[in-house]
Amino acid sequence: xxxxxxxxPVIETDRLxxxxxxxxxxxxxxxxxxxxRSRFIGGPQDRAIAWRGFSGSIGxxxxxxxxxxxxxxxxxDTPLGRVGFINADGWDEPELGWHLYESAEGQGVAHEAAxxxxxxxxxxxxxxGVISYIDPANLRxxxxxxRLGAEIERDGEVMGHAxxxxxxxxxxxx
Amino acid sequence: MPLxxxxxxxPVIETERLxxxGPEPQDYPNFKATFTSYRARFMGGPLNPYESWMLYxxxxxxxxxxxxxxxxxxxxxTDETCGMAGGWKPAMWPEAExxxxxxxxxxxxxxxxxxxxxxxxxxxxxxxxxxxxxxIDPKNLxxxxxxxxxxxxKDPDATPVxxxxxxxxxxxxxxxxxxxxxxxxxxxxxxxxxxxFKPKGWAID
Numbered sequence: 001x002x003x004x005x006x007x008x009p010v011i012e013t014d015r016l017x018x019x020x021x022x023x024x025x026x027x028x029x030x031x032x033x034x035x036x037r038s039r040f041i042g043g044p045q046d047r048a049i050a051w052r053g054f055s056g057s058i059g060x061x062x063x064x065x066x067x068x069x070x071x072x073x074x075x076x077d078t079p080l081g082r083v084g085f086i087n088a089d090g091w092d093e094p095e096l097g098w099h100l101y102e103s104a105e106g107q108g109v110a111h112e113a114a115x116x117x118x119x120x121x122x123x124x125x126x127x128x129g130v131i132s133y134i135d136p137a138n139l140r141x142x143x144x145x146x147r148l149g150a151e152i153e154r155d156g157e158v159m160g161h162a163x164x165x166x167x168x169x170x171x172x173x174x
Numbered sequence: 175m176p177l178x179x180x181x182x183x184x185p186v187i188e189t190e191r192l193x194x195x196g197p198e199p200q201d202y203p204n205f206k207a208t209f210t211s212y213r214a215r216f217m218g219g220p221l222n223p224y225e226s227w228m229l230y231x232x233x234x235x236x237x238x239x240x241x242x243x244x245x246x247x248x249x250x251x252t253d254e255t256c257g258m259a260g261g262w263k264p265a266m267w268p269e270a271e272x273x274x275x276x277x278x279x280x281x282x283x284x285x286x287x288x289x290x291x292x293x294x295x296x297x298x299x300x301x302x303x304x305x306x307x308x309x310i311d312p313k314n315l316x317x318x319x320x321x322x323x324x325x326x327x328k329d330p331d332a333t334p335v336x337x338x339x340x341x342x343x344x345x346x347x348x349x350x351x352x353x354x355x356x357x358x359x360x361x362x363x364x365x366x367x368x369x370x371f372k373p374k375g376w377a378i379d
Binding site: 003004005006007009022023026030047048051052053054055056057058059060061062063064065066088089090124125126159 | 224227234264
């Protein structure tokens with residue numbers, strides 16, 4: 001019963017490695033999804049639903065040809081959060097999404113990871129000028145989106161929740 | 175361009191009437207039809223479209239994480255999908271499970287029996303499992319009947335997933351090696367292939 005190795009691409013930045021999920025990342029993901037910090041990304045969720053989202057993020061790569069990476073600390077491979085492209089049933093178009101585990105907040109990790117993922121998606125997947133769905137109350141993610149050069153395009157909805165649709169600049173504009 | 179991942183590393187299992195392959199993107203609409211319907215009431219459903227899609231993605235992810243998972247059951251003649259059967263072990267499962275689901279329109283032909291018997295043989299043989307359980311909602315009489323036709327018996331000592339399920343223990347590999355039980359299962363599968371023995375009245379998975 002050996003795990004298979006889906007060839008999810010690996011991206012390196014100064015401090016981070018973006019890589020495919022492995023089972024040892026699950027506890028950090030489940031802890032986030034059980035906490036109030038997940039209220040803007042579909043949580044809080046119990047462990048069973050968190051597992052569906054975690055293992056489903058791997059299947060997302062197979063179904064769509066792109067997906068979410070785990071953001072890992074380059075020094076010791078500790079999972080710090082997730083970043084990448086989401087296009088599940090109900091999405092208008094592929095979204096650049098991000099979330100961090102609590103211990104990784106406040107160090108510019110999400111910014112560094114989102115820049116790298118966005119550039120990779122534009123270059124490799126043809127996902128350029130994508131959107132990000134952000135809860136109107138999620139001020140931290142709005143601040144990051146603005147720092148990434150994205151702008152609010154319209155009010156939208158995903159999974160029945162009202163949200164802002166932010167549009168990222170195309171790579172040639174950066 | 176988006177990447178293209180080949181599912182070819184998932185083994186193919188063939189039976190008299192069926193071909194079992196890994197879940198593929200084009201099979202999703204049939205999965206969604208079942209899991210967003212009342213048919214899914216004993217499997218955590220009915221699910222909304224997002225939940226259904228994520229569960230399908232999770233079926234695929236399960237293969238990557240565990241090296242085994244749920245096969246998509248195809249009719250050998252038409253290649254239509256009929257349901258899924260295989261091994262299932264999410265993070266919070268006490269033990270590895272043998273699981274099955276048949277699309278409602280395909281029920282009553284013994285497909286679940288034929289497919290599940292085949293995947294159990296693969297999990298025991300090729301993957302070396304020495305035991306397996308099935309976690310079944312006690313109201314799911316069709317699945318309980320199927321578990322019993324497969325020789326599984328209620329295991330009161332086994333830990334359930336969350337207490338709302340009943341644990342059935344499958345016969346060990348030795349109990350299926352050339353035994354009367356194994357012959358009985360194979361005879362039932364063979365007779366399902368014979369329309370003279372097609373059951374009438376209610377759908378039996």
